[in-house]
Amino acid sequence: MSRAKSEKIDLLRMILGWFVGILMAFPVFWMALAAFKTEQDAASIPPKLFFSPTLENFVAMNERVDYVRHAWNSIVVSASSTLIAIALAAPAAYVMAFYATKSTRKLMLWMLSIRFMPAVGVLIPIYLILVHFNLIDTKFALIVITCLSNLPIIVWMLYSYFKEVPVEILEAARMDGARPLRQLRYLLIPLTAPGFASTALLGVILAWNEAFWCINITATEAGTLALAIASFANSEGQFWAKLSAASLASVGPIFIFGWITQRQLVRGLTFGAVK
Amino acid sequence: MKMMNTSTIHNKSKSPRSKQKIRVWPLLLPSVSVLAIWAVVPLVLTIWYSFQNYNLQAPPAVFGGLINFEFLFTDGDLPVVVMNTLVMVFGPMLITVILGLAFATLYDGPFPGRSIARLLVITPFFVMPTVAALVWKNLFFHPVWGLLAWAEKLVGLEPIDWFSSHPMLAIIIIVSWLWTPFSTLILLTALQSLDREQIEAARMDGAKSVSRFIYVVLPHLRRPVAVLLMLETIFFLSTYAEIYVTTMGGPGAATTNIPFYIFSRALMGFDVGLASAAGIFAILIANIVAFFFVRNLSEQL
Amino acid sequence: MTALVLKNVKKQYGEVLTIKGVDLEVAPEEFIVLVGPSGCGKSTLLRMIAGLEEITSGDLFIDGEQMNDVEADSRGLAMVFQSYALYPHMTVADNMGFALKMAGIPKPERDRKVSDAAKILQLEHLLDRTPKQLSGGQRQRVAIGRAIVRQPKIFLFDEPLSNLDASLRVQMRIELAELHRKLNATMIYVTHDQVEAMTMADRIVVLRDGIIEQVGTPLKLYNKPANTFVASFIGSPKMNLLEAQVEEDLGALVKLRLSPGSHMVLPANPQLTVGRKVTLGLRPETLGLSDSGTIAGIIAVVEHLGGETLSYIDIGSGTRLTVKLDAMSPVAVGDTVRLGLAVDRHVIFDESGVALY
Numbered sequence: 001m002s003r004a005k006s007e008k009i010d011l012l013r014m015i016l017g018w019f020v021g022i023l024m025a026f027p028v029f030w031m032a033l034a035a036f037k038t039e040q041d042a043a044s045i046p047p048k049l050f051f052s053p054t055l056e057n058f059v060a061m062n063e064r065v066d067y068v069r070h071a072w073n074s075i076v077v078s079a080s081s082t083l084i085a086i087a088l089a090a091p092a093a094y095v096m097a098f099y100a101t102k103s104t105r106k107l108m109l110w111m112l113s114i115r116f117m118p119a120v121g122v123l124i125p126i127y128l129i130l131v132h133f134n135l136i137d138t139k140f141a142l143i144v145i146t147c148l149s150n151l152p153i154i155v156w157m158l159y160s161y162f163k164e165v166p167v168e169i170l171e172a173a174r175m176d177g178a179r180p181l182r183q184l185r186y187l188l189i190p191l192t193a194p195g196f197a198s199t200a201l202l203g204v205i206l207a208w209n210e211a212f213w214c215i216n217i218t219a220t221e222a223g224t225l226a227l228a229i230a231s232f233a234n235s236e237g238q239f240w241a242k243l244s245a246a247s248l249a250s251v252g253p254i255f256i257f258g259w260i261t262q263r264q265l266v267r268g269l270t271f272g273a274v275k
Numbered sequence: 276m277k278m279m280n281t282s283t284i285h286n287k288s289k290s291p292r293s294k295q296k297i298r299v300w301p302l303l304l305p306s307v308s309v310l311a312i313w314a315v316v317p318l319v320l321t322i323w324y325s326f327q328n329y330n331l332q333a334p335p336a337v338f339g340g341l342i343n344f345e346f347l348f349t350d351g352d353l354p355v356v357v358m359n360t361l362v363m364v365f366g367p368m369l370i371t372v373i374l375g376l377a378f379a380t381l382y383d384g385p386f387p388g389r390s391i392a393r394l395l396v397i398t399p400f401f402v403m404p405t406v407a408a409l410v411w412k413n414l415f416f417h418p419v420w421g422l423l424a425w426a427e428k429l430v431g432l433e434p435i436d437w438f439s440s441h442p443m444l445a446i447i448i449i450v451s452w453l454w455t456p457f458s459t460l461i462l463l464t465a466l467q468s469l470d471r472e473q474i475e476a477a478r479m480d481g482a483k484s485v486s487r488f489i490y491v492v493l494p495h496l497r498r499p500v501a502v503l504l505m506l507e508t509i510f511f512l513s514t515y516a517e518i519y520v521t522t523m524g525g526p527g528a529a530t531t532n533i534p535f536y537i538f539s540r541a542l543m544g545f546d547v548g549l550a551s552a553a554g555i556f557a558i559l560i561a562n563i564v565a566f567f568f569v570r571n572l573s574e575q576l
Numbered sequence: 577m578t579a580l581v582l583k584n585v586k587k588q589y590g591e592v593l594t595i596k597g598v599d600l601e602v603a604p605e606e607f608i609v610l611v612g613p614s615g616c617g618k619s620t621l622l623r624m625i626a627g628l629e630e631i632t633s634g635d636l637f638i639d640g641e642q643m644n645d646v647e648a649d650s651r652g653l654a655m656v657f658q659s660y661a662l663y664p665h666m667t668v669a670d671n672m673g674f675a676l677k678m679a680g681i682p683k684p685e686r687d688r689k690v691s692d693a694a695k696i697l698q699l700e701h702l703l704d705r706t707p708k709q710l711s712g713g714q715r716q717r718v719a720i721g722r723a724i725v726r727q728p729k730i731f732l733f734d735e736p737l738s739n740l741d742a743s744l745r746v747q748m749r750i751e752l753a754e755l756h757r758k759l760n761a762t763m764i765y766v767t768h769d770q771v772e773a774m775t776m777a778d779r780i781v782v783l784r785d786g787i788i789e790q791v792g793t794p795l796k797l798y799n800k801p802a803n804t805f806v807a808s809f810i811g812s813p814k815m816n817l818l819e820a821q822v823e824e825d826l827g828a829l830v831k832l833r834l835s836p837g838s839h840m841v842l843p844a845n846p847q848l849t850v851g852r853k854v855t856l857g858l859r860p861e862t863l864g865l866s867d868s869g870t871i872a873g874i875i876a877v878v879e880h881l882g883g884e885t886l887s888y889i890d891i892g893s894g895t896r897l898t899v900k901l902d903a904m905s906p907v908a909v910g911d912t913v914r915l916g917l918a919v920d921r922h923v924i925f926d927e928s929g930v931a932l933y
Binding site (some may be wrong): 010014016017018021022027030031034091094099111112113114117118119122123125128129152155180209212215225229230247258259 | 320398405516520551
């Protein structure tokens, strides 16, 4: 390929690459912009690109939707369900990675198949059970359910990180006189710490965005941000500046998490089928 | 030539190695037992309820035999619901795969600012479905205040009320926007694992860029695309939040899919029996797809 | 007192018996090399000695004590892995000191031992680096240093040089041999490269398919191989193995027919009866150009190595001989030549490949 032609392609690539990126991110950008507009500015036609920003929406949204409480619930539910899931998953992942047998492989596949069970199929019994035990609209119920929903993915992620540790390193440690617990402490944990971190981030992201269970089994007490946003659904018109502010505040943290862990997300969500 | 391998197998030793002896069951038990309860108990209950005539507003539950299934399959809405479900699965799937492929090819080569541009493309994926749906509903699709309405007026067209006249299309657009980044990421990762030497060999063999794409790149993408399709099927089958905050399944049943159908019958119509029967139906479909996916995966473990 | 004894050791994986009964005695301070083609079981054997694989049946004794059921971490052995297996997140100093830390040795003493070992291997200036920052050769030294620091009863090496490039390999071979002398340690070394075996070993153990084909010093294996397998495995270029038939008994001599145009006359042997089909083994350096030679052939390929010339000569019946010639030999492809024994060394193998001495 001639130099000129390849330079042209690179230029085209750059232009298109940026264009596509901006296009895809535009709705988010527009929403972020609206968050700082007054309701009047937000609803104006033609749409305003330049305006004097205000923070009034962020204040007002708390009144409308009790943002603070919902945000707190989101944080608590995401963090706890992820931590519990990791605590349950780590020993299982360790066994599956280093003591793999035909049965452990079957076990892993079974776990993954559970992930594919549509939540909607078990909505009714879960709902009725929760009603029976008076657990509707409690953070506890949401934490348990979110934890269980994400558990298979977390086991899988940890398993794949454990498997990346070359067996020889552990054998060398064995020869050096280290028993399993010491291998764990001095080798495995330091070497897989980044993996644990990415897994935790993925768990938090999945839990944070979880809307199905949240809408159906929580209300004002334990509702997370997903529910808060959903409650804007039926409002009429004059709320999108506030809606945008609430939305921005809800998705902002996740953006940061997500941008950091792109590659790990692919691995986790495709069960490592694509590296 | 190097063999392509997108599997997670590594460390292929010639023979199994001896391991130190530890007791594995106590380590496996917590997660396994918890997942077993989560998997089995609700499923059993759903099956039980599907055979019950049980309306929450008029308890108690009475054994109803196959009445729910009868009702389900004679419900006038059911064919529409099933059709909607299929459209909601294959519509976004088509869009996300084509766009994903296009974007992945675009981002496969270096250009200044590529990482930032790539981050921008990924952005929609992190937006909560509820937020995404509402943003599109109010900031774009709204016939009075939406950007699209403004653009249409500029061109001299009547602004469309998307959610009244093209509700399904609107939902498909929202879902596609949310999931194209996912498809792009997967296909981009797959493209980047393609051995350059294969492409170079094809060039030496005289293949032009289009042929190179068809005969070298596409086959390499077969496995990731299969994974992508299966995953999207699973996720799109349970599209829910987007419907809830925009159309509530309407107008009529125009945008009701199976999950929403179950939701409306159970939590709005309070008919537990019917909703359970529909739930079984949904589970069956999901299991069939899951079976194929898991089998594909087990080859790589 | 022997350093190591293997008595009828067997290894079974499921249905397959991979090590089929191995007996070996290793004397203290000996450098033993286990050599053989891939899959012969040499690494498995080494790992059984290390304790990383279980011994299905048979006994392992180290310093007179039975070690079958002793855990790998308590056998007092050190192993250098093919991939070095350094701890990626630790510095060189920590890597080398890890075993001592596990043994509970206090820091000052640990540091002293680590720096002693580092001095021997010229690693002192690298002690604060991590494995990522080291070259292949340096990593390998660290792996060896890790082993030295422990002052083990026996050093185990699992193909440690195979990941190095050719020139580095030659250099490391020499360094390992010197290390052996300096430490006076017992070393068991696994490789598939017969050059490493020949240059470093006190004794070589040739393995094939899970059994020992022959044990002996390098020169013994070279000059008196026990069978055709050992004969062609040891020595490069390979020994010529020719199909021959005893044609005539000439009293003190015997005539062997090699091909329609070639024959060889060798000292008689009661086992060489007329009509018997045998295999004649001739190393490339034992043949030479000779006008009165009894082998006739046509030169097919000539390789000029600078210091010597290798020629490949077809003598008919599909047989091709490799012959080492003087660098100045005026040979060219297509020449018809006559070959004779330049050095009076040969081996005769019977029908099943066993050497007849």
